[in-house]
Amino acid sequence: MEKRALGKSGLFIQPMVLGGNVFDWTIDEKTSFEVLDAYVDSGLDCIDTADVYSYWKHNGVGGQSETVIGNWLKKSGKRNKVIIATKVGKQMGPDKKGLSRAYITQAVEDSLKRLQTDYIDLYQSHDDDKETPLAETLETYTDLIKQGKVRAIGASNYSGDRLKQAIEISNTSGLAVYHTLQPEYNLYNRKDYETDLAGVCKTYDLGVIPYYALASGFLTGKYRSEADLNKSARGQGVKKYLDKRGFAILKALDEVSTTYKTTPASVALAWLLARPGITAPIASATSVKQLQSIISATQLNFDKQTLDLLNKASEY
Numbered sequence: 001m002e003k004r005a006l007g008k009s010g011l012f013i014q015p016m017v018l019g020g021n022v023f024d025w026t027i028d029e030k031t032s033f034e035v036l037d038a039y040v041d042s043g044l045d046c047i048d049t050a051d052v053y054s055y056w057k058h059n060g061v062g063g064q065s066e067t068v069i070g071n072w073l074k075k076s077g078k079r080n081k082v083i084i085a086t087k088v089g090k091q092m093g094p095d096k097k098g099l100s101r102a103y104i105t106q107a108v109e110d111s112l113k114r115l116q117t118d119y120i121d122l123y124q125s126h127d128d129d130k131e132t133p134l135a136e137t138l139e140t141y142t143d144l145i146k147q148g149k150v151r152a153i154g155a156s157n158y159s160g161d162r163l164k165q166a167i168e169i170s171n172t173s174g175l176a177v178y179h180t181l182q183p184e185y186n187l188y189n190r191k192d193y194e195t196d197l198a199g200v201c202k203t204y205d206l207g208v209i210p211y212y213a214l215a216s217g218f219l220t221g222k223y224r225s226e227a228d229l230n231k232s233a234r235g236q237g238v239k240k241y242l243d244k245r246g247f248a249i250l251k252a253l254d255e256v257s258t259t260y261k262t263t264p265a266s267v268a269l270a271w272l273l274a275r276p277g278i279t280a281p282i283a284s285a286t287s288v289k290q291l292q293s294i295i296s297a298t299q300l301n302f303d304k305q306t307l308d309l310l311n312k313a314s315e316y
Helices: 029-041 064-076 101-115 134-146 160-173 191-203 215-220 226-231 235-241 244-259 264-274 288-297 304-313
Strands: 017-019 046-048 083-088 120-125 150-156 178-182
Touching (some): 017 029, 064 083, 101 120, 101 134, 160 178, 160 191, 215 244, 226 235, 244 304, 264 304
Parallel strands (some): 017 046, 120 150, 150 178
């Protein structure tokens, strides 16, 4: 595996990111530690989380994923082996959301405390906050970088126009600039990224780390009918993929995984890794066994015929 640049941030990561949304949601701390250890021991090195994970399980109170990661960092002593990416902006309570200076300044301290670290490698705006001037947000990040609390910043869930506006403000004002983007992008959800965001990312040389890389588990092949939706806590989010196009994608994934003697999940992730401009997809695992599909994706190299098959099946 060869490391890839997170845009122009000066940070480099292995081409796969472990999603921390499942920590203290669908897996407990003990299992989370096992997954984290196996992930890092395999040579991979970037972990993505957010302050809001997993508020939906804990009566609207977030922070659990960061807390698990922080406990693991303290116990394992592996802080210098990983790039920690977290996010701010999603609602954490009645008055705890957005990207204002006051809120970010408090939220970053809370995240640092939960993560039990002195700095965050990649701090990301989780949502575009249109009520706060872009310059205010970027000025706040600039100060955090100067203070050594943050190394680089990124954005998530921005439109192409707003992302471009933010970057231009940074460039003209000498402020910290977004070096990465987290868009929703996978074999099923292609259109929004490819038509609105890909061009901006290419123009400004952003690192792209797609979330929902496996479409909430649909691209693992686990869900093939409505009867399968009860297989996990995330199942209901998959129903929208059970259509003609979704089944065509599953058929192509089955064909390629058989040819390459691997899993549909590995194929779906490897397809993303082969896409122009993609740095590393984000994927979560609820067991060490499930993690193997994520790891093996980094070792797959498809020929043009295989990529054409996957591209055609997933045309929008």
